[in-house]
Amino acid sequence: MHPGRRKRTLMTDQSVTKRTPTMTEASPRRRRKEARPAEVLEAALETFARKGFSATRMDDVAARAGIAKGTIYLYYPSKEALFEAVVREYLVENIARAEAALAHPAPTHAERLRRAVGIMGQVILDPRRAALPKLVLADGGMFPEIARFYRREVVGRGLGLLAGIVRAGIAAGEFRPVDPEAAVRLFVSPILITALWQITFSPVEEHSMPPETLLALHADLFLRGLCVSPPEGDR
Amino acid sequence: MHPGRRKRTLMTDQSVTKRTPTMTEASPRRRRKEARPAEVLEAALETFARKGFSATRMDDVAARAGIAKGTIYLYYPSKEALFEAVVREYLVENIARAEAALAHPAPTHAERLRRAVGIMGQVILDPRRAALPKLVLADGGMFPEIARFYRREVVGRGLGLLAGIVRAGIAAGEFRPVDPEAAVRLFVSPILITALWQITFSPVEEHSMPPETLLALHADLFLRGLCVSPPEGDR
Amino acid sequence: MHPGRRKRTLMTDQSVTKRTPTMTEASPRRRRKEARPAEVLEAALETFARKGFSATRMDDVAARAGIAKGTIYLYYPSKEALFEAVVREYLVENIARAEAALAHPAPTHAERLRRAVGIMGQVILDPRRAALPKLVLADGGMFPEIARFYRREVVGRGLGLLAGIVRAGIAAGEFRPVDPEAAVRLFVSPILITALWQITFSPVEEHSMPPETLLALHADLFLRGLCVSPPEGDR
Amino acid sequence: MHPGRRKRTLMTDQSVTKRTPTMTEASPRRRRKEARPAEVLEAALETFARKGFSATRMDDVAARAGIAKGTIYLYYPSKEALFEAVVREYLVENIARAEAALAHPAPTHAERLRRAVGIMGQVILDPRRAALPKLVLADGGMFPEIARFYRREVVGRGLGLLAGIVRAGIAAGEFRPVDPEAAVRLFVSPILITALWQITFSPVEEHSMPPETLLALHADLFLRGLCVSPPEGDR
DNA sequence: GATGAATGAGTATTCATTCAT
DNA sequence: GATGAATGAATACTCATTCAT
Numbered sequence: 001m002h003p004g005r006r007k008r009t010l011m012t013d014q015s016v017t018k019r020t021p022t023m024t025e026a027s028p029r030r031r032r033k034e035a036r037p038a039e040v041l042e043a044a045l046e047t048f049a050r051k052g053f054s055a056t057r058m059d060d061v062a063a064r065a066g067i068a069k070g071t072i073y074l075y076y077p078s079k080e081a082l083f084e085a086v087v088r089e090y091l092v093e094n095i096a097r098a099e100a101a102l103a104h105p106a107p108t109h110a111e112r113l114r115r116a117v118g119i120m121g122q123v124i125l126d127p128r129r130a131a132l133p134k135l136v137l138a139d140g141g142m143f144p145e146i147a148r149f150y151r152r153e154v155v156g157r158g159l160g161l162l163a164g165i166v167r168a169g170i171a172a173g174e175f176r177p178v179d180p181e182a183a184v185r186l187f188v189s190p191i192l193i194t195a196l197w198q199i200t201f202s203p204v205e206e207h208s209m210p211p212e213t214l215l216a217l218h219a220d221l222f223l224r225g226l227c228v229s230p231p232e233g234d235r
Numbered sequence: 236m237h238p239g240r241r242k243r244t245l246m247t248d249q250s251v252t253k254r255t256p257t258m259t260e261a262s263p264r265r266r267r268k269e270a271r272p273a274e275v276l277e278a279a280l281e282t283f284a285r286k287g288f289s290a291t292r293m294d295d296v297a298a299r300a301g302i303a304k305g306t307i308y309l310y311y312p313s314k315e316a317l318f319e320a321v322v323r324e325y326l327v328e329n330i331a332r333a334e335a336a337l338a339h340p341a342p343t344h345a346e347r348l349r350r351a352v353g354i355m356g357q358v359i360l361d362p363r364r365a366a367l368p369k370l371v372l373a374d375g376g377m378f379p380e381i382a383r384f385y386r387r388e389v390v391g392r393g394l395g396l397l398a399g400i401v402r403a404g405i406a407a408g409e410f411r412p413v414d415p416e417a418a419v420r421l422f423v424s425p426i427l428i429t430a431l432w433q434i435t436f437s438p439v440e441e442h443s444m445p446p447e448t449l450l451a452l453h454a455d456l457f458l459r460g461l462c463v464s465p466p467e468g469d470r
Numbered sequence: 471m472h473p474g475r476r477k478r479t480l481m482t483d484q485s486v487t488k489r490t491p492t493m494t495e496a497s498p499r500r501r502r503k504e505a506r507p508a509e510v511l512e513a514a515l516e517t518f519a520r521k522g523f524s525a526t527r528m529d530d531v532a533a534r535a536g537i538a539k540g541t542i543y544l545y546y547p548s549k550e551a552l553f554e555a556v557v558r559e560y561l562v563e564n565i566a567r568a569e570a571a572l573a574h575p576a577p578t579h580a581e582r583l584r585r586a587v588g589i590m591g592q593v594i595l596d597p598r599r600a601a602l603p604k605l606v607l608a609d610g611g612m613f614p615e616i617a618r619f620y621r622r623e624v625v626g627r628g629l630g631l632l633a634g635i636v637r638a639g640i641a642a643g644e645f646r647p648v649d650p651e652a653a654v655r656l657f658v659s660p661i662l663i664t665a666l667w668q669i670t671f672s673p674v675e676e677h678s679m680p681p682e683t684l685l686a687l688h689a690d691l692f693l694r695g696l697c698v699s700p701p702e703g704d705r
Numbered sequence: 706m707h708p709g710r711r712k713r714t715l716m717t718d719q720s721v722t723k724r725t726p727t728m729t730e731a732s733p734r735r736r737r738k739e740a741r742p743a744e745v746l747e748a749a750l751e752t753f754a755r756k757g758f759s760a761t762r763m764d765d766v767a768a769r770a771g772i773a774k775g776t777i778y779l780y781y782p783s784k785e786a787l788f789e790a791v792v793r794e795y796l797v798e799n800i801a802r803a804e805a806a807l808a809h810p811a812p813t814h815a816e817r818l819r820r821a822v823g824i825m826g827q828v829i830l831d832p833r834r835a836a837l838p839k840l841v842l843a844d845g846g847m848f849p850e851i852a853r854f855y856r857r858e859v860v861g862r863g864l865g866l867l868a869g870i871v872r873a874g875i876a877a878g879e880f881r882p883v884d885p886e887a888a889v890r891l892f893v894s895p896i897l898i899t900a901l902w903q904i905t906f907s908p909v910e911e912h913s914m915p916p917e918t919l920l921a922l923h924a925d926l927f928l929r930g931l932c933v934s935p936p937e938g939d940r
Numbered sequence: 941g942a943t944g945a946a947t948g949a950g951t952a953t954t955c956a957t958t959c960a961t
Numbered sequence: 962g963a964t965g966a967a968t969g970a971a972t973a974c975t976c977a978t979t980c981a982t
Contacts, residue, residue, distance in 0.1 A: 050376055054289030058977060068943045070979080079977065138373030140435050141285055148439040155436075182444060182452045185432075186425045193424040200375050201390075204383040209417060217417045225460030271966090293952060303968045305954080314952065506945090520846055524759030528973060538947045540975080549973065608843030610905050611755055618909040625906075652914060652922045659898035660891045667890075670845050671860075674853040679887060687887045695930030763956060773964045775958080784956065 037075045040065050044086045049131030049199075053083050053139040083139070087146050090132050095154055097123055102161050109169030110223045113187065116162065117219045120191050125211050130195035137196075159184045166226075175226050183226065190218045272310045275300050279321045284366030284434070288318055288374040318374070322381050325367050330389055332358050337396050344404030345458045348422065351397065352454045355426050360446050365430035372431075394419050401461075410461050418461065425453045507545045510535050514556045519601030519669075523553055523609040553609070557616050560602050565624055567593050572631050579639030580693045583657065586632065587689045590661050595681050600665035607666075629654050636696075645696050653696065660688045742780045745770050749791045754836030754904075758788055758844040788844070792851050795837050796859055802828050807866050814874030815928050818892065821867065822924045825896050830916050835900035842901075864889045871931075880931050888931065895923045 043065035047056045058079060062069040076082040101119035106112040124130050140147035162184040169175035194211050202208060278300035282291045293314060297304040311317040336354030341347040359365050375382035397419040404410035429446050437443060513535035517526045528549060532539040546552040571589035576582040594600050610617035632654040639645035664681050672678060748770035752761045763784060767774040781787040806824035811817040829835050845852035867889040874880035899916050907913060 052287055052289060052373060052376075054287060055377060057975090069977090070944065071942055073978070074941070134372060137369060137431060137435055138287055141287070141438070142290060144439050147435060151436050151439055178452060178456070179448070182449050183456070185428070185444070185449060186453050186456060189425040189428040190421045193420070193427055196372055197420075200372050200382060201386050203376070204379055204386055209420070213414070214417050214420055217413060218421050221413070221418070221421060221457065221460035223460075225456035225458075292950090304952090305969065306967055308953070309966070312953095522757055522759060522843060522847075524757060525847060527971090539973090540948065541946055543974065544945070547974095604842060607839060607901060607905055608757055611757070611908070612760060614909050617905060621906050621909055648922060648926070649918070652919050653926070655898070655902075655914070655919060656895045656923050656926060660894040663890070663894040663897055666842055670842050670852055671856050673846075674849055674856055679890070683884070684887050684890060687883060688891050691883070691888070691891060691927065691930035693930075695926035695928075762954090774956090775965065776963055778957070779962070 036067070036071075040067070040072055040075055040082070041086055041089055044082050045090060045128065045131060048083060048086055048135055049128075052135075053079075053142065080143075084143070084146060087132065087135060087143075088149070090129065091150060091154055094123060094129055094132060095157060098158060099161060102165075109165055109172060109174050110227055112165050113162070113169075113223060113226075114219045116165070116187075117191065117215050120188070121194070121211065121215045124191060124195040125198065127199065130199055133192060134196060134199055158188070162187060169226075173228065176228055178226065187222060191215065271302070271306070275302070275307055275310055275317070276321055276324055279317050280325060280363065280366060283318060283321055283370055283374075284362075287370075288314075288377065315378075318378070319381060322367065322370060322378075323384070325364065326385065326389055329358060329364055329367060330392060333393060334396065337400075344400055344407065344409050345462055347400050348397070348404075348458060348461075349454045351400070351422075352426065352450050355423070356429070356446065356450045359426060359430040360433065362434065365434050368427060369431060369434050393423070397422060404461075408463065411463055413461065422457060426450065506537070506541070510537070510542055510545055510552070511556055511559055514552050515560060515598065515601060518553060518556055518605055518609075519597075522605075523549075523612065550613075553613070554616060557602065557605060558619070560599065561620065561624055564593060564599055564602060565627060568628060569631065572635075579635055579642060579644050580697055582635050583632070583639075583693060583696075584689045586635070586657075587661065587685050590658070591664070591681060591685045594661060594665040595668065597669065600669050603662060604666060604669050628658070632657060639696075643698065646698055648696065657692060661685065741772070741776075745772070745777055745780055745787070746791055746794055749787050750795060750833065750836060753788060753791060753840055753844075754832075758784075758840075758847065785848075789848070789851060792837065792840060792848075793854070795834065796855060799828060799834055799837060800859055800862060803863060804866060807870075814870050814877060814879050815932055817870050818867070818874075818928060818931075819924045821870070821892075822896065822920050825893070826899070826916065826920045829896060829900040830903065832904065835904055838897055839901060839904050863893070867892060874931075878933060881933055883931065892927060896920065 040061065044056075044061045047060050047064060050056075051060075056079075058069055058072060061082070062072055065072075072082065076085055098120060101123075102112070102116055104112075104115060106115055124133075136146060136150045140150065159181070163180040166175060166178075166180040166183050166187075170177050170180070194214055198208075198211065275296070279291075279296045282296050282299055285291075286295075291314075293304055293307060296317070297307055300307075307317065311320055333355060336358075337347075337351055339347075339350060341350055359368075371381060371385045375385065394416070398415040401410060401413075401415040401418050401422075405412050405415065429449055433443075433446065510531070514526075514531045517531050517534055520526075521530075526549075528539055528542060531552070532542055535542075542552065546555055568590060571593075572582075572586055574582075574585060576585055594603075606616060606620045610620065629651070633650040636645060636648070636650040636653050636657075640647050640650065664684055668678075668681065745766065749761075749766045752765050752769060755761075756765075761784075763774055763777060766787070767777055770777075777787065781790055803825060806828075807817070807821055809817075809820060811820055829838075841851060841855045845855065864886070868885040871880060871883075871885040871888050871892075875882050875885070899919055903913075903916065
C-alpha cells in the first residue's frame with residue numbers, strides 16, 4: 001500500500017505475542033506492561049472494525065488504548081503489522097472456540113449441527129468477534145495474505161469440521177446424500193450474514209429481528225431440508 | 236475562502252445524469268461528453284470495489300477511466316459524492332433487475348422462489364454487481380446514509396417482495412407456517428455469501444466450488460425445508 | 471470523513487499560546503517547543519505581508535520558519551487560523567504600544583498630539599508592524615471578521631484615545647471647535663499613508679523622502695491648522 | 706508567481722486595447738464585439754477589487770462579464786495580463802480626470818487646492834476608482850512593474866502637479882515656505898485614506914462618517930496650516 | 941520503556957490555460 | 962469568434978513513522 005513499508009508474511013512474525021501466561025504475574029506495573037500488547041490489540045480491533053484499515057489512524061488506536069502514539073510502535077512495527085496481528089489474534093481465538101464447541105458429542109448428527117448453530121451464533125454475535133469476517137471482507141483485497149490465512153485456517157478448518165458431521169450423517173442414513181462441501185457452505189451462510197447484518201445495519205435500524213429467532217428457524221429449516229425423515233418434535 | 240462543499244442527501248441529486256433525450260447524437264466529442272459520467276462511474280465502481288473507499292485514490296479512478304484527475308470533478312464534486320453516486324447508480328440498477336425478475340409468474344410458489352434464486356444468482360455473481368453489497372458492508376459504517384439507503388431500498392424492498400411470495404405460499408397451504416420475514420432472510424443469505432465469497436477469495440483460491448452447484452443445492456434444501464410436502468421430482 | 475475544520479471566531483481562541491509559567495526552562499528541545507508558535511507567527515507575518523493571504527504558500531511559511539510544513543499544523547489548524555493569529559497577535563501588540571505611548575502626559579494638548587505623531591510613527595514605520603494595516607486592507611474583504619476586529623480594536627480605540635485629547639484641547643480653548651471624530655481621522659491619515667507608502671514603493675523607488683521629515687511637517691501643519699493661536703516656536 | 710507564465714512588461718503590450726472610437730459603430734452585434742474587452746475589463750476590475758489578484762478566479766470574471774471563460778483569453782493572454790490591463794486602463798483614466806480637474810484656474814492658490822480636494826474626492830470616492838489604489842497596495846508587491854508604473858505615472862505626476870501649485874503659492878507669499886514635495890504628500894493622505902477606509906470598512910460598519918464632511922474639514926485645516934494668513938471666511 | 945513533537949511523502953481538490961467543436 | 966470540456970500543475974492538509982528527551 002504505502003511504498004517503502006516492510007511487508008512481512010502473516011505467519012512468520014511471532015515476535016509480538018510474547019505472552020507468558022504460565023507465570024504468576026506479580027506487581028501491577030509488571031502486569032500493566034505485560035498486558036500492553038493485548039490492550040493495544042483490543043483498541044485496534046475496535047477501531048479497525050469501525051473504520052476499516054485505511055481510515056483508521058494510529059492516533060485513534062493510541063487514544064482508545066490510553067497510550068501515546070509512539071508506544072504502539074514498541075510492539076508492532078507498522079500499521080500493517082498491527083492489522084495483521086489483530087486479525088490473527090482474534091481469528092485464532094474464534095477458531096479455537098468453535099472447534100472446541102463442535103467437538104461436543106450429541107445423540108444424532110442433526111443435533112450436532114443444531115448445537116453448532118448455537119455455538120457459532122454465540123461466538124459470532126459478539127460484536128467484537130463479528131468484526132473479523134467484516135474486516136476480512138473489507139480489507140482482504142488489500143491483504144491477500146490475510147484472505148489466504150482466513151480461507152485456510154478459519155473457513156477451511158470450520159467447513160472441514162462441519163463437513164465431517166454431514167458426511168457421517170449421510171453415512172448413517174440420517175441425512176440425504178448431498179454434497180457435504182456445498183451443504184456446509186449453505187449451513188454457515190445465515191450465521192455469517194446475521195453477524196454482518198448486525199454490524200452494518202444496527203446503527204441505522206430502529207427495530208431489527210432478534211438473531212436468536214433467525215438462527216432457530218435456520219436450524220429447523222436446514223435440518224428439515226437435509227434429513228431423510230424430518231425430525232420428530234419439529235414445531 | 237473555500238467554497239462550501241455541497242453535502243447532498245443520497246436521493247435528491249439527479250444533476251449528474253443529464254442525458255439529452257434527442258437520439259441522433261452527432262459529433263464524437265459530444266458522444267464522449269455524454270458518456271463521461273457513466274465511464275467515470277464504472278471506473279470508480281471497480282476501484283472502490285477493489286480497494287474500499289479510503290484506499291481508493293482519485294488518481295486511480297481517473298487513470299482507469301482514461302481521463303485526467305480534474306475531469307472527475309467536472310461531474311462529481313468530491314470523492315464522497317462519487318462514492319455515493321456509484322452506490323446509488325448500481326444499486327438502483329440491481330434492484331430494478333431483481334424486481335423485474337421476481338415478478339415473473341410461476342405455477343407454484345416454490346417455483347417462484349426457485350426462479351428467484353436463479354435470478355438473484357445471475358445478478359449477484361457478476362463481479363461488478365456483487366461489489367455493491369461488499370461496499371455497503373465495508374464502508375457503510377462511514378456512510379450511514381448509504382447504509383440506510385441500502386437497508387431501505389435494496390434489502391427492504393427485496394425482502395418485502397420475497398416475503399410476499401412466502402406469505403402467499405403459506406396461505407395456499409404450500410409452505411409451512413413460518414415467520415416470512417425470518418424465512419426470506421435465511422433464503423437470501425447463501426446467495427449473498429456466495430457473492431461475497433467470490434469477491435473475497437477468488438484471488439487467493441486455486442479451485443473453488445462453482446456457484447451454480449451451490450445455489451442449486453440451496454434451492455432444493457431450502458424448499459424441502461419450507462414446503463409442507465416435499466416437491467416430487469426432488470433428486 | 472474529513473474532520474470538520476474548526477472555524478473559530480477571532481477573539482476566543484487562546485489555545486495556541488500555551489506558555490508554561492515556570493521560569494527555569496531546561497532542555498534545548500523544550501525551549502524549542504515553547505518558542506515554536508511565535509517563530510511560526512513571525513515567519514507567517516513576513517510571508518503574508520509580502521504576498522497577501524492567497525498567494526502565501528504554507529511551504530513558504532514553513533521554509534522561512536525553518537520547520538517542516540506539517541509542524542505548522544501542530545499549532546494552527548489551518549491557513550486561515552494562522553492568518554488570523556498573525557493579525558491578532560501583532561495587532562494587539564501594536565495597540566498596546568500605541569496606547570501606552572499616548573498615555574504620557576504633556577504640558578499642552580498640542581504637545582500630546584505632537585508626541586502621538588512621534589510614537590505612532592515609530593510604531594508603524596517598523597516594516598514588521600506596518601504590514602498589519604496593509605494586510606487588513608488587502609485581505610480584509612475576504613476576512614470580514616478581521617476587518618471588524620481591526621475596526622473595533624485598533625481604529626476604534628486609537629481614534630477614541632486621540633479624540634479625547636482633541637476634545638480636551640477644545641474644552642481648554644486650545645483647539646478650535648472642530649468635529650473631534652473627523653479631526654483625528656485626518657490626523658492619522660498621513661501616518662498610515664506613510665507606512666503603506668514605505669511598504670509599497672520602497673522596493674521600486676530609488677530615492678524616497680525620509681518619513682521623519684514628513685511626519686514632522688505633518689505635526690506642524692496639522693497643529694497650526696487646529697490650534698486657536700499658532701504655537702509659538704513654529705519654524 | 707506561476708512558473709512558466711510569460712512575463713511581459715507592463716508598458717509594451719498594446720495589442721489588447723484595440724479600440725476604434727472614431728468609427729461610428731453600427732450593428733448591435735458589431736457593437737457587442739467592440740465592447741467586449743471593455744466589459745471584460747470592468748468585470749475584472751470589480752472582481753480583483755473585491756478579492757485581490759490571487760483569490761480572483763477567471764471563472765468569476767467570465768461569469769460577471771457574462772461570457773465564457775475561454776473568451777477572456779481572446780483578449781488577454783493570461784490572468785496577469787488581465788490584471789495589468791485593468792490597472793493600466795483605470796489608472797490612466799484616473800490620472801486624466803485628475804489632471805484635467807487640477808488645470809482649472811482659480812483666484813488663489815488656496816482655492817486651487819481646495820478645488821483639488823473636491824475633484825480628487827469625487828474621483829476616488831467612486832468605489833470603482835477607489836479600487837485602484839487598493840489593488841496597487843494589496844498586490845503591488847507581486848507586480849513590481851505595476852508598483853513602478855503607479856509610482857511614476859499616478860503618484861509622480863499627481864504630486865508633481867500639486868507641488869507646482871504649492872510652489873507657486875509660496876512664491877506668491879500666499880503659503881508658508883514649506884517643502885512642497887512633503888506638503889503635497891500630506892495633502893493627499895486623507896483623501897486616499899478616506900477612499901481606502903470606505904472600501905475596507907463599509908461592509909462591516911453600520912454608521913460611518915460621510916466622506917464629504919471629512920474632506921471639507923481637511924481642506925480647512927490643511928489650508929489654515931499652510932497659508933501665511935488664515936483664509937477669511939473660515940468657519 | 942514511554943512520550944509526543946517533528947517530519948515529509950501522500951492525497952483530495954482547485955483553477956489557469958488549452959483546444960476541438 | 963465563442964465556447965466550455967478537459968487538462969495537469971499547484972497547494973492545503975493528513976498521518977504513518979521516527980527519535981530526542
